[in-house]
Structures are given as C-alpha cells and as structure tokens.
Amino acid sequence: MKLLTGNDLPTGDVIWWTGSGWSRHVTDAADVGSEGEALGKLEEAARRVNGPYVIEATLTPDGPRPAHIKDRVRALGPTVRMDLTLAPEASPQVVL
C-alpha cells in the first residue's frame, strides 16, 4: 500500500493522511493508491501539510507499517527516548 505523510505546518508534528484528513498516528493512515502526489500538492497548497511525500508500506495486523526505517522512526518517535514517543510502552526494536 501507499501512504501520504508530511509534517503539520505550525507544529511540525508528523502526520498521516487518513482518507479524509490528517492524523498523528500511522495506524489511522489510509492507502492513497496512485492519488498521493496530487493529493499532497492540494493539501500543501491549503497549508494543511508541509513537505508531503508518498511512501510504500505494508498492511499488518497492527496497521500500516512503513517500508523504510526512516518512516518507521517518524511514525514512532526517537527510539532512544521512548518516553517521548507515541508508544512509550513499546520496545525500540519495533522500528527494525
């Protein structure tokens, strides 16, 4: 599957396209198919996202999992400060 991601303009938070809006949680992300780039341009022009880009992901029982480690780190937070991530109870190994 393909996901559309970027950062929120005023806060810089990592955000994911849900199909109807933006979420901080990759688990809410929707498959954008081939529409991602066009959608990203529209959303960026409306300043609802900054620096949007499309990534590859796979659908797992826990939700969408980005194909590249960089986006898995983005989805979680810094693995060396799990207390500051979106999943403080998780193991840092989840990004591997």
Add this chain to the structure above:
Amino acid sequence: MYQYDTYDQSIVDARVEEFRDQVKRRLAGEITEDQFKPLRLMNGLYLQLHAYMLRVAVPYGTLSGKQMHMLAHVARKYDRGYGHFTTRQNIQFNWIKLDQAPDILAELATVEMHAIQTSGNCIRNISSDQFAGAAADEVTDPRPWAELLRQWSTFHPEFTYLPRKFKIAVIGADEDRAAMRLHDIGIQLLTRDGRLGAKIYVGGGMGRTPFVAPEIKDFVTADDLMSYLEACLRVYNRYGRRDNIYKARIKILIHEIGAAEYARQVEEEFAHVKTLGIDPPLAELERISAFFAPPAFDADAPDTIDRSDPDFAVWVDQNVRPHKQPGYAIVTISLKPTEGIPGDASADQLDVMADLGTRYSFDELRVTHAQNIVLPHVRKADLYAVWQALDAAGLATANLDLIGDIIACPGLDYCALANARSIPVAQKIANRFADLGRQRELGELKLKISGCINACGHHHAGHIGILGVDKKGIENYQLSLGGSGAEDASIAKITGPGFDEDGIVDAVETVTNVYLERREAGERFLDTYRRVGMEPFKVALYG
C-alpha cells in the same frame, strides 16, 4: 565575557522581529516552503523527523550562568525538557513549534543570545577553543577575534547566499582543541616579531569528501584580517561550484584549482579589498578584548587538591586540566554518561551547571565541540564541592577523552538527513566499555559516530570513526581508523566492509584489543595505529 551595547542589541532585536514577520508570512501562505526554507535555516530552524528543531548559537562556545539558565527555560517552556549540545558549540532543541519560534528568539535576545546563521549557506557560528582565556599553552585569547568575526559575518550582505555553508574556527594556542583545520577557514593566532596576527588555513572540512585545510597565508595582521577574509569569501562566492551540492564547499574549489592558485586569487582580491576601508581599527579589537580580561583571580588560592576521596580523585585525574593561574583548574563536565545520549542535558542539569558556573567559575561556562561543558576558572579548593554537586546531578562521569566520551550526531532518531541511528550505537559501545578502569587502561581514544555522510559526528576525525549508512533499508556501520581533529589533524581510513549494529560494537572491541597487544610505552591508540598501520587491525577484523 562580551556584553552587547545598544548597537548589538538593536541588531539582534531587529532580527527577532524580521523572523516573526517571516513566520507570519509563511503561516499565512504568502511564501512557499521553498522560499521560507532558506530564511528559517538562516535563523537555525530546521524541519526534522518529528518536529521543528531550533539550533541556538553559543558564539565561540562562551556563555554565562544567566544564559545557561535561559537555555533551561527554553527547554522547559517550549521543548520537552532537554537540549542537545552539538559539535559546533551550538545547542539544539528538538521539539519546537514554528508558531512559537519567534517568542523563543525574543526570550533569547533578552540574554544576548540568538540563532542567527546557525544554518544556511552563510557564515556559521564562529567556533573556538573551549579553554580560551584559561589554558596554560595559550598565546592569546582567541575570543575577542572570534567576536570581531561574529560581528563582521552577521548579516554580511554579500555572503548570505554562498554556494554552501561556511564554518570558521579561531584558536590561540598550540594545541588545537577546536578541530580548526577541519573548518572552511581555520585561524591560528600567533605572534611574529612582537606583532600579533593570524595564520590562515582554508578548505578543510568533513562531509562526503574530507580534507585537512592547507595553509593559505602565513601571517595576516589584525588590522588586515577582515579584508583578507572578505577576499577569501569573495573568491569562493564567485567561483565555488553551484552545479552540484556535493561539490559546493570551498574545500572542493581549493582541491580543484590548488591551494597555491586559490591563495594567488585571494592575494589579488585582497590588494583591492584592502583599499575599501572595511577593517575596523585596532581600537575595536581592544574594546572587545577588554570584555575578556582575566577575571579577578585570587592570587593566594591554594594550589593543592585534597584527593582523599578516591572517586573524586579519579574524576580530577580525568576531567580536570591545568589552568594558567596557580590555584585554579579547568573542569570539563562530561555529557556522556554510559546510559545517556551524547551531548544531551536536561533542563535541571542545565540549571545545575549554570549555578556552578556562576558560583565557582566567575559566571562563565563553555561548550566544547566534543559535546561537553566546561567550567573554565575553578579554584582547586572548590573542586570537591563542584564534583559533589555534579555527582548529585548525574554529571560527574569521569571519562573525558576516553572511549566513553563519544561524539555522536543525533542520527536517524531525530535527523531528517540521517541514514542510520548513531545514539544507540554510542550507547552500546559505552556499555561494552562501561568499566572505567578498562577505559582508563585504553587511554585517550576519541570515538566519533555520524549517522550519515554529512559527518556532523566528525567520524573522519575519530581515532576510531563510525559512519552509519543505509544498506538496502538496513542500518549498517562502516569503521574507520586513524583520524584526528587536533593539531596532528588527519582523516581516518575505512577498514573494510561494514557491520550491523552489534557487529560494530564487537569490531570496536577488536581494534582496541589489537591496540592493547601492539602498543609501546606511552602510545595512544592513534600513535600505535600510525606506527603499525591498518593491516594488523584488518587481519583481526576480517581474518
């Protein structure tokens, strides 16, 4: 320390308002991200993996207790309670919101701090020797010169859109504690025939293509320095490559045309620029120098240290250095606890260090390029009290310049440019060598880790260097040996194929074992490597 006059303050205040206006225009959609990016970068604001990151300058690494308290305040109020000291005497806050950045800058300006030119293709924060004004081997204090350069480079109208970033370091001692020759311009102050002047090195740097800077000019006097540097920059601005971002640094220009030809062009430009009257008079250097006069040292301060507490004695041996003033010492606070993140300090720790600086070090602190903090002027009689306070705050790690004192960039845990994580590797290595006795047995060993080719973690200059790369989506780590950022500057060489995260920890242990087997009396790891060469290390690593 330097103190702003109304001119300095008005310039920094104007910058806050300018940036506030730029942010407002960005949020209102009047400018695109493409247009805004260079503007925010020139004020140290990045968009990183998880949030905006603000890089605040600590000019030439010097700050007061009040300024350090302000950093703690910013960490608490606008970030998540901590900051990260970088390899260029800056501090980064990792969780900044764009709409709050102007308020942060306004608060910083109240204590004469800013984020001006901490990024962007312009002249960056001027870095210097963290022991300036305190070191026993100093010819002259480099900080007045660095302040002169800070002012000259701030909003320099001609050099705001250079081909690439531009870093300048100034030192005034024989020992190079600032990696001076790995800067775009390295300035070494010295005296000749009774006159003070500078030797100029140009074209050093790390990154994708590392170079140790060649000497370009043997001696420039203080009253010619600005003209000379203006000429250096103008030649670069006109002829540095702009077709390829990876070949745009001045080191590539100098490598391509040769140091002699570059020096010739600079000489020609200098002959012209010198006629323009842009050099401040020596009275300006003297005005600035007055702010850096030695503090009121106690001439009767006892020159002995009570070493009866063994843990304290170990810390003194490792983290305390000789001061030029009898009865005083230079303390380095290691921000490298075994379980910690290299260069990170919590807001509470920032406050503790600020208070110690105020109480015990004439209100002065320094930031080092090795991501540690220095209390430059501590009475030997106060060392025990300082150590106790540091210990209570988790800041008494006695590993300065040992294998546990690792330089590491933020890596893929924070940085949008990174290919691999740096910090977890640093933590695993620190854990492997957690026994301080073992670290001390290995002696001075500078281990430096970068999470990508940009080399913010100075891996090229590590006695042992580690570079994280992306190998088909998997983090992989290349090992290199034999680098140095000191006065014996050299670029490390790659040992061979890379390793995975656990493999690189084993590999580091393997090369330290080769050192222990092969070393001769008095040799550091680097000395042994230089004597025996790469081969024994390769054999041990790869068979």
Add this chain to the structure above:
Amino acid sequence: MTDSPLRFRDDAPHEEPAVTLDAFLGQTNATAVRIEPGDDVRALLPHLGQLALVEVAFPAFRDGRGYSAARILREAGYTGELRAEGDVLVDQIVPMRRCGFDSFAPRTEIDSATLHASLSRYEHVYQGAADRAVPVWKLRHGQPRS
C-alpha cells in the same frame, strides 16, 4: 515580471535593452548590459563610463554570485543603474541594496508593505559594504553616521 522596475534612483529608467556581456564586449557602443551568474563582471571595468544600466540576472534566488558582481561594480566606481532581475525575493532586497543594487525587476511581484517594513527594520549594520550605511565599529569609535 512586473511592469516597471522597483527603483531607488531619481533619474529616468534607462530604455535601451541590455545586451549580453559577450555582445557588449564585441559591440562597444551599447549602454546597457546583462550579467549572468557565471560572467566575470570585471570584464566591464574598463567600460564603466559608457554604461547607464547593468542588469544582473538571478535565475534562482539561491545563487548569490550576483551580490559579489554588484559590489565589484560599485567598488570600481560605477554609478549607473544596477538592477537585480529575476528570482528576487522581498527578503533579499535589503542585502542587495547593501551590495549596491538600486533597481529591481523581480519575476514575481513584491508586497510593498512587507518591503517597506524590511527596509526600515535594521537601524544598524556590522560591516561596511557598497551602501552608505556606517558600520557600528565606526560609530563606536567616534565617526558620526552619514
């Protein structure tokens, strides 16, 4: 491009179209020349007296070579119109003015309120350049502001 250049001069805009540097050097009666980022502006120095307009092209705002070109011309005594043309953004006008540009032909229109605010924002400058601003080191050591 906007219709008429944004000018900080009192004389009338120069009407003759600018020729390339190569054309100018081959056809020495031209009075207006256009400098591309890679051109060596020093080739103009023997001919400054006949020039009324030098247009410096900024194909991309990140390419800062034109800032040096401007200063070199002013340092050599050129007093004619010095125009920055192309991808010129409002936040670049102040440093360009300091380098000696006194005319601007930006590809996209510049907001006049933003420009007005930025032109008066900095009361002081740290270094001498091609404008009349007096660097603070001179003010500190007794030289009056111009």
